[in-house]
Amino acid sequence: MKNVSVITDKEKSLKNEVSKTEWSARVELAGAFRICVSRGWNETTASHMTARVPDQPDYFLMNASDCSWAEVTASNLLKLDLNGEVVGNTERRPRPAGLNFHSAIQREMPKINCSLHLHPIAGVVISAIQEGLMFFDQGSCSLYDSVSYHEFEGIAEEEDEAPRILSDLGENYAMIMYNHGLLTIGRTVPEAIAYMQSLIDTCDKQCRILSMNATPKPLSAELCQWTKSQMAKRSNSQPIGETEFLAAFRREIRQDPSFMD
Numbered sequence: 001m002k003n004v005s006v007i008t009d010k011e012k013s014l015k016n017e018v019s020k021t022e023w024s025a026r027v028e029l030a031g032a033f034r035i036c037v038s039r040g041w042n043e044t045t046a047s048h049m050t051a052r053v054p055d056q057p058d059y060f061l062m063n064a065s066d067c068s069w070a071e072v073t074a075s076n077l078l079k080l081d082l083n084g085e086v087v088g089n090t091e092r093r094p095r096p097a098g099l100n101f102h103s104a105i106q107r108e109m110p111k112i113n114c115s116l117h118l119h120p121i122a123g124v125v126i127s128a129i130q131e132g133l134m135f136f137d138q139g140s141c142s143l144y145d146s147v148s149y150h151e152f153e154g155i156a157e158e159e160d161e162a163p164r165i166l167s168d169l170g171e172n173y174a175m176i177m178y179n180h181g182l183l184t185i186g187r188t189v190p191e192a193i194a195y196m197q198s199l200i201d202t203c204d205k206q207c208r209i210l211s212m213n214a215t216p217k218p219l220s221a222e223l224c225q226w227t228k229s230q231m232a233k234r235s236n237s238q239p240i241g242e243t244e245f246l247a248a249f250r251r252e253i254r255q256d257p258s259f260m261d
Contacts, residue, residue, distance in 0.1 A: 011073055011075040011076040011261070012075065013075050013261055014026070014074070014075045015074070015075070019055055019056075021053070021054050021055040022053050022054075022055065022056065022079075023074065024054075025051055025052075025053055025054055025061060026061060026074035026075070026077055027074045027259075027260050028051070028189050028249075029049065029050075029051040029061050029074075029077060029114075029189060030072050030073050030074045030077060030259040030260065031249045031252050031253075031259055031260070032049060032051075032189050032193055032245075033049060033063065033069045033070075033072040033259070034069075034070070034072070034252045034256070034259050035193065035245070035248045035249065035252060036049070036069055036116075036118070036193075037069050037070045038248070038251070038252065038255075039197070040120075041118050041120050041196070041200065042069050042118055042119070042120075043068060043069065043070060044068060044069070045065055045066060045067060045068050045069075046095065046119070047069075047098065047117050047118050047119060047181075048062055048063055048094055048095070048098035048099075048102050048115075048116075048117055049062070049063065049114070049115065049116045049117070049192075050062045050102045050105070050106060050114060050115045050116075051113060051114045051189050052106060052112075052113040052114070053079070054113075057110065058081060058082050059079055059080065059081055059082070059087065060079075060080055060082070060102075060103075060106045061077045061078065061079055061080075062077065062078050062080055062094050062098075062099070062102060063077060063078070063094065064076065064077075064078050064092040064093065064094060065092070065093060065094055065095045066092060072259065073258065073259050073260070073261050074259065074260055074261060075261055076092075078090070078092060078093070078094060080094075080099075080103065082103065082106055082107040083103070083107070084099050084100075084103035096157040097155050097156045097157040098117060100156055100157050100158070100159065100161070100162050101117075101156055101161070101162045101165045101166075102115050102117070103162075104162035104163070104165070104166055105166065105185060108166055109166070109185070111187060112185045112186065112187060113186065113187055113188060113189070114185065114186045114187075114188060114189045114191070114192040115183070115184075115185045115186075115192065116183070116184050116185070116186075116192045116193065116196050117181065117182070117183045118181055118182050118196065118200075119180070119181035119182075120181070120182065120200050120203070122200060122203040122204040122206075122207050123176070123181055123182040123199065123200055123203045124180070124181055125203070125207050126176060126203040126206055126207065127176050127177060127178050127179055127180055127181060127182070128178070128179050132147070132149060132176060133147050133176060133199075133202060133203065133206065134206050134210075134216075134218055135202070135218060135219050135224050136205060136206065136209050136216065136217070136218055136219065137205060137219075138227060139198065139201060139202070139205075140198070140201075140202040140205065140219075140224075141219070141223075141224045141227035141228045141231065142198055142228060142231050143174055143195075143198055143199060143202055144221075144224035144225060144227075144228045145224075145225065145228070146172050146173065146174060146228075147172060147174045147175065147176060147199070148168050148169045148170055148172045148174070148175040148176075149168065149175065149176050149177075149178060150164070150165050150168040150169070150175060150176075150177045150178065150180075150183075151178050152177065152178045152179035152180050156177075156180075165177075165183075169183070169185070173185050173186060173191070173192075173195050174195045174196075174198075174199050176199075182196065182199050182200065182203075184196040184199060186239065186241070187239045188239045188241070188242070189245070190239065190240075190241035190242045190244070190245030190246075191239040191240050191241045191242075192241075193241055193245055194240045194241025194244065194245070195240075195241075197241075197244075
């Protein structure tokens, strides 16, 4: 079987070959991949998540196309420059479509340090309806008037599509890519995960509510905006999601700490 060693052989550890800051970022991002798997968001080799290297902001980390998200470790994450060129002695590469717009986010949005793209079933379902996201409960209000949309243009590997994705995203941290999937970004890895959790949960609830033989009761725009403002006061404009992320990260360590290698 071609390249089976990539899966069966333990990756050489980079712990003593990179800075402590980069290694910490690698461990955090690898843990984030495992969290996504545990939540049932992705079990394939497709889709990507990136994180900027804190002490080298012109470089970012990203998963290779030959590992499932359950196989991602701190050492097998790829390191790339802002032009999307892989750094280091490896022939492994990310998928072209993911590299196209993830590298653009890292390059053009210096205050953003993480991007996450997924195709969860509920997200794909909502991406395929013209009405887009609806708001039925308290939890969804954090996303009210904060979700962007991008029209489907085919596989997102064409260079000229990346600027349109960024333009459509604007100042928001969450996007529904019509007929495709979901995208979130964050100032931190936990923040991108938190926005994705809210987006998937809201999509899932909408799917379930609209499938019932009952009359839906959506929240009014005024109530959504008020509840969102209440939530915003709690974060005080700081990145969200840290506490929940750390709890999930500790759980991944207890279950299988191999991602830290």
